[in-house]
Amino acid sequence: MDSIEAALAADRAREAGAASVPGARVRVRGWGWRHAGRKAWALRDIDLDIAPGERVLLLGTSGAGKSTLLGGLAGVLGGEDEGDSAGSLAVDGRAPEELRGRVGLMMQDPEAQVVLARAGDDVAFGCENLGVPREEIWTRVRDALDEVGLGGLSLDHPTSRLSGGQKQRLALASILAMRPGLLLLDEPTANLDPEGVGEVVEATRRVLERTGATLIVVEHRVDVWAGLVDRAVVVMEGAVRADGPLEDVLRDEGGALRDAGIWLPGDDRAVVEEARRRWAAASACSAPPPARGAEQAARPSPAPAMRVRDLAIGYREDRPVRSGIDLDIPRGASTCVIGPNGVGKSALALTVAGLLPQLAGTVDAAEDLAPLRSSRRPHRTRTRTAPDAARTDPHTWSSRELPGRISLVFQEPEYQFVERTVREELEVGPRLAGVGGAELDGLVERTLRRLRLDQVALANPMTLSGGEKRRLSVATALISAPRVVLLDEPTFGQDRSTWLELVGILQEAVEAGTTLVSVTHDRAFIEVMGDRVIDLSEVGRPAGHRREAEPASQTGLVPDGRPPRPVSAPPARNDPEERAAPRIGWRDVLAGRGLRAVNPVTQVLALVVMTTPLMASVDVLSAGIALALEVLLVPLAGIEARRVLTRIVPLLAAAPLAALSMLLYAKPGGDVYWSWGPAAVSQNSVELAGAVLLRVLALGLPAIVLLSRIDPTDMADGLGQVLHLPARPVLASLAGVRMTGLMVTDWRALERARRMRGIGDGSRVAAFFRGAFALLVFALRRSAKLSLTMEARGFGAPGPRSWARPSRVGGADAAMMAVAVAVPVAAIGAAVWFGVLRPAGT
Structure with missing residues (x-):
């Protein structure tokens, strides 16, 4: 009992002293990094000093090396096999790779940052690697989830059922739970709704005020973090161009930053006015056009392009996301669908596009959008006549019937890439429509120039930057001139210049009669392109999920389902491990439990x-x-x-x-x-x-x-605690199991993308090999990112590892x-x- 009370006292002392732990000190001298196989250095001759507790905003153009610098400070760039380094880089006077847990890194891709299958386990993963005692782990997990706005989430909630924005917040919670001295955030608000952005910034503020940690954050939109940071460092062309107080850097380098595409404070309003001015000039108008909502109100209201009635949506029949949706999508207008992360916006877009079956209700395109009716003449040749009024549900259309009628820009642009070069990607849709020769060449060249992709026309689409991939995915959807285009986060990753070009192309498409439906969190885009705005959280009703278990923060339960031991008092029993094996009576056995x-x-x-x-x-x-x-x-x-x-x-x-x-x-x-x-x-x-x-x-x-019945995470806990197998191979295998599940999800997404591109029909053998190669590429890329995520969360740290969930054997x-x-x-x-x-x- 004495040892237990002593351990609890030590935990309380550690908790009380957390606020006094100083932030980390960063010192960089002549540091550079060249990625393996590249001739040019990503960064060269970087000199940087960051004092403990400083809050630094790292700015720069896309590809300037900002993420590389964060990777170096986190110690996850690897050795000679992954690149060459020069100079020195130290955190608290030591190499970053020696300080697992002292540095917390949050990267851009939310999917690649989810390690485990359950939300609570994923947040606890870093604490376990650092050897934090079990009782303290769950306190940290709950606090971190509360801080990022996920306090209502069950600790056992499957991470596979989180939206992209929710995964982003979960990743931040995983870093915060480690309580690092140096917090590295690489675009942490990407894919978040406006409320989520505010929650993440405020969560970071609270953590910094409580712990005194040092912050370095990469963000393209300065105003998001302007109220929190006190210093800005500008990286351009692989070197530090400016360094100083944020106000001074914006005053001295504002023009160069804006030209480089950085979003400065006030630019949201400026790009709205610029977009309207450009369109007014292109339309030879003497005055800027009215706001989209007013313009739409002045137009007549033709029959809607799409009708949705009593619709239930979701990726699985037994797990609907939302139901009872009634919508009319106006023809020849731009509709923006908004709402918090996880409300079902992406599922709605996929269902309306005919890529997901509706779980209930109906989706009907206008009769003139339906595929043409086939008929046989006496000589038995098949001809196309009027649209088939009986086939208005896009889900019943073949892959070859979708191009020219409906197209979708996926949230993950890589899914819809099917060719080896950017130029070939743009040629797919027009070729299916019968366009060729000089007409096709001219169409592709104009599109490449307009979206600033002409310099990468012969590059593999998978090697493009995030912003370039997004522009290419939009271009592949629009180039076939479909009647209805649905876009999932069309402006994600765009700098100021490419944002304006992208919006200009979409404006032209609407003026040409295309119906646009955009899922977006971009307020400036909504103001420019929102003829109609639909808040999905106010349409229909949340679907009747089987009720999730209440979050531990409300029920007072640790994830194994039993009351936690009070931190301020001795445990109720002398043996605290009795919690690991609940007593099962004969009634439980007969009931299958x-x-x-x-x-x-x-x-x-x-x-x-x-x-x-x-x-x-x-x-x-x-x-x-x-x-x-x-x-x-x-x-x-019990099955x-x-x-x-x-x-x-x-x-x-x-x-x-x-x-x-x-x-x-x-x-x-x-x-x-x-x-x-x-x-x-x-x-x-x-x-x-x-x-x-x-x-x-x-x-x-x-x-x-x-x-x-066996949960892989529970199995890994048992292998580590019961059989005492080494944690590293056990947890690596567990992460591999989750990657296998992601491959199933990726395969389904690839099938949907090929159906949308018009190549989903035909030889299944050829489709299988094309999909298998793409799936292999996805798996390799995800595996590489996942390994970095695990290292950034202390995986392989020296010292004993703790286990958040007890795994013991007993009478049962x-x-x-x-x-x-x-x-x-x-x-x-x-x-x-x-x-x-x-x-x-x-």
Whole structure:
């Protein structure tokens, strides 16, 4: 008890002293970095001193090396295999890679920063790597989630069901929970709604005020952080161009920064006026056009381009995001869809575009947008006549029927790239429409110049910068002149100049009669392009999810479902580890809740013990008894009978096939009932076929029931704490499991993108190989980013690692192992007793 109280006192002292920990000191002298395989240095001769507690805004053009500098300060750039370095770079007088946990890095891609499958575990990951005691971990996790506006999220909420903006906030919470002395943020507000941007900035402010940490933040929009930072460093062409107080840098370098595309305070209003002025000049008007809303109000109201009625949307039938949506999308106008992250804006765009099936309700395009009706003439040639009024649901259209009618710009632009060069990407849509020769060349050249992509026309689309990828994705959608275009965050990653060019192209498309629907958080874009603005949070109603468990901050539970030990008082029991294995009564067992108390490691070992002896015999009796006992035990697993039957369908197909093979081709013995060539049915083959049928079912049933219930994160906790396997390979494997799940998501997204581009029909073999290559590229890129994320969160830090979720074995585990031993003993024993045991191979 004394040791427990001493540990609690130490935790309280550590918590109380957190505010007094000074920020980190940064010193850079002549530092540079050249990426592997590149001739030019990304950064060269960088000299920089940042005092503890300073708040620095790092500005610069796209590709200037800002992210590279942050990676160097976080110690995640790697060694000689990944690039060359020059000069020196130190945090608190030591190499950054020696200070795991002292430096926290948040990168740009929110998906690549999610390590684990559950939200609470993901935030706790960095604390575990740093050896923070379990009781303190969950306090930090809750505080960090509250600070970024995710306090209402269940700690067990699947990270795969978070929106891009929510993942961005989760990544920030993961960094804040580590309480680093140096906080490095690389565009932390990207993809966030305006409320989320404010929450992230305020969360950062609170952390800095509480801990005194040093801050370096990269952001293209200066006004987001202007009220928090006290110093600005400008990096251009691989070198430091300006360094000083923010006001002085903006005064002296404002013109150069604006020319370079940096968004300065007040530019949101300036680009709105500039966009209107440019369009007025292009239209030869004497005055700027009125605001979009007023302009639209003055126009007649033709029939809507799209109608949505009582629509329910979502990526899975059992997990709708929103329902009861009724919308009319006006024809030839620009509609902006807004709303907080996670409300279903992207799902709505995919559903309206025909790429996701509606879970309920209807989506109907105007009749004149429908594919043409086919008819046969007497000589049996197929001709196209009027639009088919019965086919107004875009989800029923073929891939070749979508181009020219509906197009979508995906939130993740890489999904829609299908060719090897930028030029070839732009040629896909027009070629499908029959455009070729000089007309096609001229169209592509104009588009390249207009969006400033002419210098990268022969580059692979995957190698472009984020802003260039976004412009290319918009261009591939517009170049085919579709009647309806849906855009998911069309201006993401754009500097001031390219923003104006992009908006100009979209304005021209609307004036030409195209119907635009844009999912966006960009207020300036909404003001310029918002003929109509729809706040999705006010349309329809939140879908009826199965109720998530209340967040721990409200229920007072730690993630294993049991009350936490009060920090200010001794634990209720002498043995605090009793929380790791709740007591399960016989009523729980009969209700199918017994397996919840069994450690995943025990479940796997029990599976091996239960099934391995059954592979040593091939008689009907032992296999039949084992299968009968397993069927009787299935209800104790707590899985619905319907779900079990669904999962064993492949097994029910494989078992008869294996039995049939044994029936026809086993060595004949005893009476021969039928033969033909090498096939023969005999007394021996009949017995073996029956035994094989029962044995395949007996081996497969427990594997399906047990393995389907095991959570990978719980399994990793068990391997580390019960079997004491090294944490590094265990956690790397766990991250790999999550990457496998992401590959399924990526594959579905790639299929949708190819359908939208008009190449989703045709040879499935060719489509498979194209998709497989793209999927490989995605997996490699994500793996590289994920490894950096894990390192930035202290993965591999020296010293013992802690585990946030307790994983122990107890009485329930012993009972499970007893059952696992009893099944083969009973089966084999009965066969021996009756003298029918037949060893395998006889």
